[in-house]
Amino acid sequence: MNFFFDSLFSALQLVFAADPELMVIVGLSLRVSLTSTLIAGLLGVPLGFVIGFNSFRGKRVVITLLNTLLALPTVVIGLMVYTFISRRGALGALNLLYTPNAIVIGQVILIIPVITALTIAALSRIDDRYRRTALTLGADQFQTALVVLREARFGIVAAAVAAFGRVISEIGISMMLGGNARGFTRTMTTAMALEYDKGEFVLAVGLGIVLLTISLGMNTLLNYFQGRYAE
Amino acid sequence: MSLYAARELQKVYDGRTVLDLPELSIADGGMVALLGPNGAGKTTLLHILAFLLRPSSGQLRFKDQPVAFQAGSLHQLRRQVVLVEQQPILFSTSVAKNVAFGLKLRGLKRHDINRRVDESLSMVGMRAFASANGRHLSGGETQRVAIARAIACRPQVILLDEPTSNVDIENRMAIETIMGDIRDAGRSSIIFCTHDVSQAARLTDMRLHLAGGRLNGADYENTFQAGVHHEGEQCWGRIGRRFRFPLPPTSEAVVRVAVNPRLIEITAESPSPDKRATNRGRVIRMDEEMDGVRLMVDVGLPLVVILSCQAYRAADFRIGDTVCVRCPSEALSLL
Numbered sequence: 001m002n003f004f005f006d007s008l009f010s011a012l013q014l015v016f017a018a019d020p021e022l023m024v025i026v027g028l029s030l031r032v033s034l035t036s037t038l039i040a041g042l043l044g045v046p047l048g049f050v051i052g053f054n055s056f057r058g059k060r061v062v063i064t065l066l067n068t069l070l071a072l073p074t075v076v077i078g079l080m081v082y083t084f085i086s087r088r089g090a091l092g093a094l095n096l097l098y099t100p101n102a103i104v105i106g107q108v109i110l111i112i113p114v115i116t117a118l119t120i121a122a123l124s125r126i127d128d129r130y131r132r133t134a135l136t137l138g139a140d141q142f143q144t145a146l147v148v149l150r151e152a153r154f155g156i157v158a159a160a161v162a163a164f165g166r167v168i169s170e171i172g173i174s175m176m177l178g179g180n181a182r183g184f185t186r187t188m189t190t191a192m193a194l195e196y197d198k199g200e201f202v203l204a205v206g207l208g209i210v211l212l213t214i215s216l217g218m219n220t221l222l223n224y225f226q227g228r229y230a231e
Numbered sequence: 232m233s234l235y236a237a238r239e240l241q242k243v244y245d246g247r248t249v250l251d252l253p254e255l256s257i258a259d260g261g262m263v264a265l266l267g268p269n270g271a272g273k274t275t276l277l278h279i280l281a282f283l284l285r286p287s288s289g290q291l292r293f294k295d296q297p298v299a300f301q302a303g304s305l306h307q308l309r310r311q312v313v314l315v316e317q318q319p320i321l322f323s324t325s326v327a328k329n330v331a332f333g334l335k336l337r338g339l340k341r342h343d344i345n346r347r348v349d350e351s352l353s354m355v356g357m358r359a360f361a362s363a364n365g366r367h368l369s370g371g372e373t374q375r376v377a378i379a380r381a382i383a384c385r386p387q388v389i390l391l392d393e394p395t396s397n398v399d400i401e402n403r404m405a406i407e408t409i410m411g412d413i414r415d416a417g418r419s420s421i422i423f424c425t426h427d428v429s430q431a432a433r434l435t436d437m438r439l440h441l442a443g444g445r446l447n448g449a450d451y452e453n454t455f456q457a458g459v460h461h462e463g464e465q466c467w468g469r470i471g472r473r474f475r476f477p478l479p480p481t482s483e484a485v486v487r488v489a490v491n492p493r494l495i496e497i498t499a500e501s502p503s504p505d506k507r508a509t510n511r512g513r514v515i516r517m518d519e520e521m522d523g524v525r526l527m528v529d530v531g532l533p534l535v536v537i538l539s540c541q542a543y544r545a546a547d548f549r550i551g552d553t554v555c556v557r558c559p560s561e562a563l564s565l566l
Binding site for chain 2: 127129130132133134135136137138139140141143147150151
């Protein structure tokens with residue numbers, strides 16, 4: 001038990017002292033994860049909207065497939081992307097392997113189904129009277145879509161927060177496509193795994209504290225805005 | 232000019248015809264009431280008239296122009312017609328922004344939008360709520376803001392789906408006054424659905440009765456399902472335990488029948504030597520109507536009888552009086 005509290009105390013010192021190595025790792029993790037979430041949001045929200053807002057043959061099959069992709073293991077994505085961006089792969093010439101961009105590509109693939117499926121779920125909870133009201137007041141299809149999107153905004157932001165939580169805590173893609181290069185592609189989770197291997201728990205615990213704090217902060221912000229504007 | 236004209240208009244859901252109108256014509260200007268029981272097709276018809284629902288077959292003309300439902304460019308037509316739903320929903324923003332929504336879509340300038348929002352909210356008595364969140368209003372207030380949102384757009388037609396069915400008496404009176412004000416202003420025609428026959432009679436001079444998706448003629452508000460039995464050559468209809476009336480010959484065991492309230496014979500004494508055709512009942516309610524008096528007579532079921540003012544004065548009925556009622560064949564229509 002002393003060992004745990006000693007590690008926790010040292011980790012807190014590291015965090016409050018803004019240890020340079022810790023800051024670099026946290027900064028890279030945030031940058032990569034936010035970029036992935038932004039790109040996946042720009043692709044996943046419209047995709048979810050097209051699927052959720054329209055009726056077409058095979059819609060339920062598409063939604064079932066998307067829900068299945070939610071359980072896609074990160075190592076499978078890591079392997080798949082690796083075959084494309086390794087030197088022998090189709091995109092090998094772009095030299096993406098073991099760069100932050102490679103991690104972003106993998107993470108985008110990981111969370112597009114998350115954002116798309118949660119956007120569809122958020123839209124399904126929106127009362128159809130919003131759509132009819134916008135139409136009867138003279139909105140065209142695009143303006144009506146914006147009205148529905150606005151009413152579903154909290155669900156869509158929640159989807160983005162869930163997706164961000166998924167990528168900032170994943171390890172498989174970051175390790176396989178980033179390579180855990182110190183100061184370059186070392187993220188919080190890969191650093192924690194490395195420190196654990198080395199038997200150095202202080203930095204690992206410190207990063208764990210930061211990871212949980214970021215997650216707590218994101219969800220607190222979401223709840224605050226939902227409470228303030230959703231009533 | 233006819234506002235709406237429909238021919239062979241049908242709406243079918245899962246093989247079930249919910250609306251079937253061989254012909255419908257609604258004139259421009261004024262106020263029209265759509266009456267009928269639940270499931271009569273009133274809301275379906277309003278959604279078609281609002282260009283929100285495509286009919287399964289048939290033609291609809293709006294201001295003498297055919298409506299191309301399949302064209303996908305209906306929003307220009309929709310800008311001339313606004314529907315206020317039975318339970319309207321306000322966007323999750325302020326009341327003023329809700330009312331301004333349609334005006335922004337129409338490209339009005341900011342000061343014109345503010346002026347019209349102010350005017351419309353004043354008209355429905357909700358100006359003090361302009362900055363309130365639309366979600367925090369009561370049902371009656373929501374209904375009034377929804378009407379203001381429609382008025383602000385100054386459409387040719389305002390369609391109201393049972394505007395007073397979910398509100399208290401105070402809001403109901405307010406909404407009826409607003410509807411009268413819109414009619415008097417003459418900017419928009421109003422078509423509204425209601426179950427309330429006396430409300431329709433108070434507010435309108437044109438009433439359309441729907442039953443089972445079909446129009447069954449004006450003022451046929453006594454619509455019932457009757458059992459059929461035969462006594463010799465004569466065919467009789469029976470509703471409930473004691474209300475009976477002669478029917479034209481039919482082989483059906485059960486018929487749907489409409490009784491024209493203006494053609495029912497009502498007297499203090501039996502109006503016919505044929506006792507079998509006479510039903511006794513009690514006057515339980517009386518309302519003034521535009522051109523007469525509406526009596527509700529309990530004959531085992533509530534039967535509406537409309538008397539001219541002259542006939543009413545001559546008969547001098549009072550609430551609680553026992554009366555004799557007879558439905559002559561010309562008052563009956565089999566649906």
